[in-house]
Each structure stands twice: as C-alpha cells, then as structure tokens.
C-alpha cells in the first residue's frame with residue numbers, strides 16, 4: 112500500500128522539475144534568478160537565491176568576503192556551473208547557455224580583479240571586447256564612444272594595458288565590456304583596491320553609463336557605502352543567502368547594514 116506512495120515521492124524528488132511549466136517568481140523582469148544553487152564540492156556557495164532586476168536599474172549586492180557575490184555573477188554568466196535553479200534574461204531561459212552565447216544575448220561580465228590583456232594596448236583590448244561584432248565601422252564608432260566616456264583611455268590608446276594605473280585598468284575593463292553593446296553588465300567589485308577618489312570616479316561613470324547608454328547594471332561590491340549610494344536597489348548577502356533587500360537609501364539607513372558593512 113505505502114510502497115506506491117513512497118515510489119512516487121522518491122521519483123518526484125529525483126525527477127527534474129519541468130522548469131518551462133513553472134512560472135519564475137520574478138517573471139517580467141529583465142533578469143530573473145530563481146532558486147539558484149551553486150556548490151563547489153562540499154561547499155554550498157549559493158543556497159537558493161531568487162531575485163529580479165528590471166531594465167534600467169542599478170542593483171548592487173553587498174556582503175563580506177566569501178558571501179558568494181562573485182559566485183553569483185560567475186554563475187549567471189555560466190563561468191561557474193549551477194547546481195540548481197534557473198536564470199532568465201529578457202524572457203529567455205539562459206540557465207544552461209554557454210558563456211559565449213550569453214555574451215551574444217546581451218550580457219557582459221567584468222570579472223573581479225580588472226582582468227585586462229596586459230601585453231595588449233588599450234586599443235587592442237577594446238578590439239577584443241568587440242569580438243562578437245564583425246563590422247569594423249561599428250567597432251570604430253563604438254571605440255570613439257568609449258573614448259568620450261573614458262577620456263584618459265584615449266590619451267593612452269597606444270600604451271600597453273600593463274602600464275596603466277589600477278583605476279585606468281578598471282576603466283579599460285569596463286570599456287572593453289561595453290564594446291559588445293551589452294544591455295546588462297555584471298560588475299564584480301569595480302572599486303576593489305582603488306583609492307577613494309578613483310572609486311568615486313568609477314561609480315560616477317557607472318551611473319552615467321547606465322543613464323546615457325541605457326544599460327542595466329548588476330554589481331557586487333565590498334565598498335558598501337559607495338555601492339548603496341549609486342544603486343536604485345540593493346541586496347545584502349551572507350553565507351550564500353540574501354538576508355536583506357531594499358532601496359540603496361533604505362539600506363544606507365539600516366542599523367544592521369551600518370553596523371556590519373559601514374563600520375559605524
């Protein structure tokens with residue numbers, strides 16, 4: 112009698128959930144992340160994260176070292192494998208898409224640590240960012256646009272990236288990402304290791320880009336104050352979970368955030 116029930120419950124546990132039949136919780140948003148789980152062997156870095164981002168928003172995730180921030184961005188971009196959950200971009204299921212196809216679909220990741228091609232010039236780095244575009248005229252026009260946003264890069268265009276300052280390298284990493292005309296940029300710690308004035312400059316540019324270029328931005332950052340100031344909405348992550356959500360202003364005022372992340 113009970114064995115039938117038992118079998119059914121075991122089967123339902125191991126059968127893949129038919130995702131196309133399940134409406135994601137954040138349906139209608141530009142980016143919909145539902146119950147995302149990522150494990151590195153025995154370590155569960157993301158424990159079932161769900162959120163949505165609307166077009167035009169600047170959304171930040173703040174959290175301590177090891178909270179899972181980079182894992183979140185890397186798994187959206189399929190650089191890290193997802194253990195469970197789903198990701199939809201503009202209504203399309205990209206959960207199991209390859210990184211290359213995700214870039215082509217309009218998402219670009221600027222990874223942690225400003226990874227530019229050190230031995231290539233600024234110009235060549237920007238060319239690398241345009242690898243999904245065939246038309247040289249489009250690439251050149253895009254480059255000029257980048258030089259108007261990041262004026263310092265224009266003066267350094269023939270210089271090897273290795274010779275740029277940390278802030279200039281971060282600008283180059285962002286400019287390179289913008290070369291593919293993404294509609295969503297994933298930014299991993301744009302302020303990491305930069306002097307306060309440079310962090311401010313970078314965040315000003317991020318806000319400008321979002322407004323002028325119609326780009327939606329999802330960023331993760333340890334510099335909570337700067338990130339929250341620049342964001343329309345923000346999430347606090349702790350050990351692979353979202354523990355708090357609100358507008359940038361709300362979180363700046365939250366006692367928990369002030370104590371834990373703003374050092375007040």
Ligand SMILES: Nc1ncnc2c1ncn2[C@@H]1O[C@H](COP(=O)(O)OP(=O)(O)OP(=O)(O)O)[C@@H](O)[C@H]1O
Nearest residue numbers: 151154156174175176177178179180181182183333
């Ligand atoms: N490749 C990996 N193999 C094993 N464990 C990993 C790997 N990458 C990350 N982790 C672990 O997963 C957890 C989340 O790491 P993650 O890099 O996402 O954190 P983070 O919030 O970006 O931290 P930080 O602010 O230091 O950049 C950590 O416990 C980390 O040690």
Ligand SMILES: [Mg+2]
Nearest residue numbers: 180181182223
């Ligand atoms: Mg990180």
